[in-house]
């Protein structure tokens with residue numbers, strides 16, 4: 001397995017958008033697969049935000065994704081954010097998300113950021129084990145979310 005910028009594999013844009021739409025579409029009023037596709041296409045960068053990464057199995061298939069974006073939590077002035085971390089069920093619990101998180105942290109650091117944010121309703125423990133610090137808990141789009149940060 002290796003992590004690569006999605007820009008290296010634009011043929012995977014549709015796969016990444018389908019994953020994101022399936023997982024987060026229901027929480028994002030008005031979003032469609034087409035709007036997700038447009039956002040993913042905008043993230044085909046290597047050295048500037050937004051950047052989407054993919055985890056690639058040895059046979060080249062995609063086994064996960066994560067993104068570095070400027071804004072995530074609506075109305076929140078902090079940035080940038082680690083977002084859209086997704087690993088398909090068959091590939092979980094092997095460290096793929098952890099490797100994707102590290103790749104996003106490295107990219108943010110290289111670009112010159114000293115702090116990175118995320119929010120999660122599902123995986124605060126995973127991020128805490130990777131060195132992220134819990135900040136505040138709040139309600140957002142019908143869920144309880146934990147906002148976290150990481151010094152880079």
Ligand SMILES: CC(C)(COP(=O)(O)OP(=O)(O)OC[C@H]1O[C@@H](n2cnc3c(N)ncnc32)[C@H](O)[C@@H]1OP(=O)(O)O)[C@@H](O)C(=O)NCCC(=O)NCCS
Pocket residue numbers: 023084085086087088091092093094095096097098099119120121122123125126127129
């Ligand atoms: C949350 C999610 C991204 C985790 O992906 P993952 O690839 O399974 O994550 P990792 O393998 O890096 O870590 C998951 C757990 O497996 C453990 N693990 C990692 N490598 C392992 C290995 N080789 N053997 C056994 N366990 C392992 C990790 O320690 C971690 O344990 P924890 O849950 O107790 O902290 C994935 O479940 C997912 O896509 N969920 C749906 C979308 C989602 O909720 N995304 C997060 C939004 S913020």
